[in-house]
Amino acid sequence: MKLSQSVLLLFVIATLAALPVTAKAQALADTGAPSESVASSTPQTGLFYARPTQAIKLHNYLFDAFGPYPMVGAAAVAGVGQVDNTPPAWGQGAAGYGKRFGSDFGIAAITTTTRYGLAQALKEDTLYYRCECMGLFPRLKHAVVSTLTARHGEDGHRVFSFSAAVAPYAGTVTAVYAWYPDNYGARSGLRMGNYNLLGNVGENILLEFFYSGPHSLLSRMHLNDRRAAPDPDSK
Secondary structure (H helix, E strand, O other): OOHHHHHHHHHHHHHHHHHHHHHHHHHHHHOOOOHHHHHHHOOOOOOOOOOOOHHHHHHHHHHHHHOHHHHHHHHHHHHHHHHHOOOHHHOOHHHHHHHHHHHHHHHHHHHHHHHHHHHHHHOEEOOEOOOOOOOHHHHHHHHHHHHHEEEEOOOOEEEEOHHHHHHHHHHHHHHHHHOOOOOOOHHHHHHHHHHHHHHHHHHHHHHHHHOOOOOOHHHHOOHHHOOEOOOHHHO
């Protein structure tokens, strides 16, 4: 299956999974039902949900945009680009690698800034919350669906996330028009954005299955700060 088809399938799955939750929340709101009814009828919304404070969101943004992980990720992606000589106009050697590293780090920073900025404006909570369910496939589905959904409102019901859908493409499209060679255009930006989106899926799966509590090795490495909300039992 081609990458574009994979991304389209991911988009459809996440959207369809979010629609019933959004519709149910809207229906209860229209009938005047209390917000607790939405929380109790939505499996992925925990009883202990609390919207993250501005301090938590700022901490996660700074770590996500300028912390060690985006640097390591940019270094790795730049290495792949160096081997593939992409873009060819940047050449090889230290100068070529430096351009690729700066480009990939800039893409990551713009992507993260777009996601957090839009989430703030739309009052979305795009932090990652681990599944309250059990079993491999339910948890895997939760990780994938969370890529294009967010929590909204005081009860934390899930909705389709405009910020999560747009952000992976904001950085790459900006890059191709701002500093990439002239032969790169919108199609290249969208193609690279697809990789960005699939990378977010991988991050969610990692957070879902490999983070195991506030005293785990990954927690000590601060991996849980990468778009992840603290677990209720860690407070």
